[in-house]
Amino acid sequence: MLSAAVQSVRRRFGGVHGDHKRIARSAVVLLAFVILGKCIGASKEMAIAYRYGISGTVDAYQLALTLVTWLPTMLTNVLGVLLVPALVSLKDSKSEQNSFLSELEGVGLVVGTISCLLLWLCWPYMAEAVGGNLAKSTREICRNMIISMMPVGVLTLTICISSARLQASGKHINTLLECVPAIGLLAFVLAAQDNESIWPLVVGTSLGFLVQAAWLRVLARRADSMSAMPSVSTRAKQWPDTIRSMGTLTIGWVVAGLWLPVDQYFMAQQGDGAIATFGYANRLLSLVLSMGTLAIARATLPILAEILHRGDHARARSTALKWSGVMTAVGLSGSLIAYVLAPFAVKLLFQNGAFTADDTVAVTTLFRYGLLQVPFYFGMCVLTQLFASERRYRAITVISLIGFGIKIVGNLILIRYFGAQGVLLATGVGAFAVLACYVYWTRFAPASRAPDTNDLE
Numbered sequence: 001m002l003s004a005a006v007q008s009v010r011r012r013f014g015g016v017h018g019d020h021k022r023i024a025r026s027a028v029v030l031l032a033f034v035i036l037g038k039c040i041g042a043s044k045e046m047a048i049a050y051r052y053g054i055s056g057t058v059d060a061y062q063l064a065l066t067l068v069t070w071l072p073t074m075l076t077n078v079l080g081v082l083l084v085p086a087l088v089s090l091k092d093s094k095s096e097q098n099s100f101l102s103e104l105e106g107v108g109l110v111v112g113t114i115s116c117l118l119l120w121l122c123w124p125y126m127a128e129a130v131g132g133n134l135a136k137s138t139r140e141i142c143r144n145m146i147i148s149m150m151p152v153g154v155l156t157l158t159i160c161i162s163s164a165r166l167q168a169s170g171k172h173i174n175t176l177l178e179c180v181p182a183i184g185l186l187a188f189v190l191a192a193q194d195n196e197s198i199w200p201l202v203v204g205t206s207l208g209f210l211v212q213a214a215w216l217r218v219l220a221r222r223a224d225s226m227s228a229m230p231s232v233s234t235r236a237k238q239w240p241d242t243i244r245s246m247g248t249l250t251i252g253w254v255v256a257g258l259w260l261p262v263d264q265y266f267m268a269q270q271g272d273g274a275i276a277t278f279g280y281a282n283r284l285l286s287l288v289l290s291m292g293t294l295a296i297a298r299a300t301l302p303i304l305a306e307i308l309h310r311g312d313h314a315r316a317r318s319t320a321l322k323w324s325g326v327m328t329a330v331g332l333s334g335s336l337i338a339y340v341l342a343p344f345a346v347k348l349l350f351q352n353g354a355f356t357a358d359d360t361v362a363v364t365t366l367f368r369y370g371l372l373q374v375p376f377y378f379g380m381c382v383l384t385q386l387f388a389s390e391r392r393y394r395a396i397t398v399i400s401l402i403g404f405g406i407k408i409v410g411n412l413i414l415i416r417y418f419g420a421q422g423v424l425l426a427t428g429v430g431a432f433a434v435l436a437c438y439v440y441w442t443r444f445a446p447a448s449r450a451p452d453t454n455d456l457e
Contacts, residue, residue: 026299033175040179056138064145072156083164088305100236101228108157116153148202155213162216169223184208252397281366293381304389320386324379331378335371372428376435383438403434
């Protein structure tokens, strides 16, 4: 009986399509990389806290890093989604691909350099608006850090391009190498002797990004055999469609980014301590969400783009729907486990000093309500990659607007009945609405033309 059961299982797994096996293998590898990266990132934060504590130096560093990377990061969030399908579609034309990559590299370096220089020059005027409550010495440190960490802002787009090249080639080492800047910072901070000097922070961060950019570029060149030397021009025929798509997709990203500040606004209406409690719960929720979605998103995007490049739209939709169902089930299972472990995790991570046992109960309660969104978010993530591969950016934006509208209505209604917990419940309702929209569009309004359209169909 046991032997027959084993043979049955083997036959079933043997009949699984190769695309599903590739996605599964990639997801497992990526999940391991993500977990390792999160652990290294946590170690970096602990080292900074050990060396500098809560000081003006850390305030200046955090603010400078945010300002230097804000614009490049916003562009890379959109560009990363656009580039993988575009590069897959250009595999048959190496000269066009190399030309487009060269111009992307050149323009990326120019944009990063200009944004950093403008920040440094405009800092005296920005200081009052951005850091008006900071000490004058902290603001001066921040300005010095902005110019010192220019490599970070300049290389962010280059790192994004190299990562997209690796993904399009079926390689995922870029996810592991995302921890290189954290390792560089960790090494310099631990080796420092002066608890006031900014140089361990500046040099460690900048050198880490330089090493990451160089390493990724070497690996990307080996993966796709493209030299892609930077060229400051926009002659490639892919530019008009890329710029138009970026504009459309950016709207969706901006709308998605509004969920957190809107929640903080509603939490502020609940009185003192509500925003802080929500912040602690949201950090844990972000960790749970990123662990699953980052891995499956990067695993599915290049493979779905390849299937569509072969012209098999039906298989791409079928594959995406199946994996959306799998990830929804994974998210549900993970939510149940997180629900049980929540009190222990919150106590272990936060309960110390001024953070009391009552605070643990409050954060745990919000966190548990927030877990409602996890299954829908996991399932939605896969279908977003399908739409990105089909280049249905307008559809992504419209669905983002629908989800945001439902989220606002949910906040207004549910907060009356459940208080602060209603905000987290509304997030779950909004995530369900977004997933439902993606499933409906995928099943009943599929893309009817080749995936170079930008239409909502």
